[in-house]
Amino acid sequence: MSIFDPKQVVLLLNDYQITCFGDKGTPIQFTPGAPAGAWTMGLDGRGTFVTDPDKSGTLVIQLHQHCEDNRWLSQQKSLQENSIKSFVPFRLMIRDLLNEDLIEASKGYFTDLPPYARGGSAQMTPWTIVFESHTSRLESGFGN
16 A cells, blocks of 8 residues: 655745645646657667657646745746846755655746636646756655
C-alpha cells in the first residue's frame, strides 16, 4: 500500500513557499517540454535513437482565488512585464516530503497569464511558468 498526503508537498519559487493550492483535481502539475528523444527508422527496419537536449518544463499551479500567494505571484508578473532587468527568473523546487519525489528547475518565466474569473463560487487562479531546464527524481513511495 502506498501513502500520499498533499500537505506533505512543498513547492518553492525563489525560496518563496507556495501554500494555498486548489483543493480539487491537480493543483500542481509539472510537464517536461519535450520527449527524451526520438527514433528514426530506416528501410531495413533498424533505427537510430537521438536524445533530445531540450530539458525545459512547464509548471501549472492552481491557487485559491484570494490568497497571499496570488499577490506575490502578481507582483513577480508585474516585474517581468514592466522591469525585466529587476525580475529574477524563477528557481523551482517541488519536494514530496513523505515519498521523497523531487523536481528542480531553473530560469523560469511566466507565459500564460491567469484570467480574472469571479462567480457564485470560489475560483481557482492558474499560474503557468516555463523553465529552461529541469531534473526530476520519482521514488517508489512511502509504504512500498
